[in-house]
Amino acid sequence: MQAVEISNLSKIYRGKRGVCVEALRDLSLSIDQGEVFGFLGPNGAGKSTTIKIIMGLVKATHGSTSIMGKDSTVGVAREAVGYLPENPAFYDYLNALEYLRFVGGMFKMPSEPLEPRIEQTLKLLELWDARKRPMRSYSKGMVQRVGLAQVLVHDPDVYILDEPMSGLDPVGRALVKDIILDLRRRGKTVFFSSHIVNDVEKICDRVAIILNGELQCVVRVDQIMSEGVIGYQVRSRRSGRGDSSDYDVSKEELTELLDRLRIEGEEILLVEPRRRHLEDFFLSIVEGKSKI
Numbered sequence: 014m015q016a017v018e019i020s021n022l023s024k025i026y027r028g029k030r031g032v033c034v035e036a037l038r039d040l041s042l043s044i045d046q047g048e049v050f051g052f053l054g055p056n057g058a059g060k061s062t063t064i065k066i067i068m069g070l071v072k073a074t075h076g077s078t079s080i081m082g083k084d085s086t087v088g089v090a091r092e093a094v095g096y097l098p099e100n101p102a103f104y105d106y107l108n109a110l111e112y113l114r115f116v117g118g119m120f121k122m123p124s125e126p127l128e129p130r131i132e133q134t135l136k137l138l139e140l141w142d143a144r145k146r147p148m149r150s151y152s153k154g155m156v157q158r159v160g161l162a163q164v165l166v167h168d169p170d171v172y173i174l175d176e177p178m179s180g181l182d183p184v185g186r187a188l189v190k191d192i193i194l195d196l197r198r199r200g201k202t203v204f205f206s207s208h209i210v211n212d213v214e215k216i217c218d219r220v221a222i223i224l225n226g227e228l229q230c231v232v233r234v235d236q237i238m239s240e241g242v243i244g245y246q247v248r249s250r251r252s253g254r255g256d257s258s259d260y261d262v263s264k265e266e267l268t269e270l271l272d273r274l275r276i277e278g279e280e281i282l283l284v285e286p287r288r289r290h291l292e293d294f295f296l297s298i299v300e301g302k303s304k305i
């Protein structure tokens with residue numbers, strides 16, 4: 014059984030004056046259980062629309078979505094899900110502690126696992142000291158962290174996150190990456206959208222790229238990374254001398270260079286692959302330079 018299944022999804026938004034926007038066209042995706050899956054696309058590509066349809070917030074024009082084998086438009090299917098909306102907004106007059114108690118109550122969690130879980134989650138997201146301040150006083154990044162806290166507090170099996178790194182500083186982004194990696198270690202499924210490709214590269218098993226509402230490709234990140242070695246940087250130093258020399262060589266030229274440097278009595282300090290990053294791949298798809 015797939016954790017999330019999206020089948021032939023289409024969405025046309027119809028405006029009041031008959032203006033139509035085709036946001037999704039025949040999108041199909043399967044997310045395996047235990048997988049971290051990145052949903053990439055530029056602004057306006059259709060990522061949030063897809064996620065809102067899965068979460069039952071927007072109605073599809075055609076197609077269907079399921080979570081753990083159940084129709085995701087039926088509420089009971091979403092009990093196993095932690096959902097982070099894009100730009101979360103919370104009750105301004107509640108503090109983080111009260112809000113997480115409210116969320117735990119919605120998931121019918123008894124106070125015994127709930128209270129320690131709230132403490133653990135608020136500490137993890139560095140909100141513990143601010144837990145009794147009303148959320149209207151929180152910064153943008155703090156609100157995003159509350160959004161992540163309410164996703165984690167009931168320990169669901171499936172996580173659907175719309176731009177989880179949005180509004181966070183580099184420290185906050187690194188924390189979110191660690192949290193997602195920890196979820197993967199614990200066998201959870203994470204489906205998240207982003208347009209910041211560098212954030213995705215280190216944590217995803219697979220990514221899908223969507224453009225103008227159409228799926229362009231689904232790729233394994235490790236495959237892109239391993240196929241992406243385009244050459245090597247080599248640094249060497251003549252024995253007894255302080256200065257080092259750098260060389261950029263292709264894959265084919267590497268062995269010949271290393272042999273030559275050894276014969277010349279050079280000490281090899283570094284051999285580092287230069288690879289095509291996921292971002293290069295993403296840009297080549299989005300800019301139409303390559304297709305899969």
Ligand SMILES: Nc1ncnc2c1ncn2[C@@H]1O[C@H](COP(=O)(O)OP(=O)(O)OP(=O)(O)O)[C@@H](O)[C@H]1O
Binds near residue numbers: 035036054057062208
């Ligand atoms: N309620 C709406 N009414 C009309 N058009 C909409 C509505 N919501 C989204 N759209 C349009 O649908 C398309 C896809 O939007 P969507 O928000 O799904 O993209 P996205 O990939 O999430 O973008 P971003 O990265 O900027 O958040 C865009 O052209 C957008 O203008």
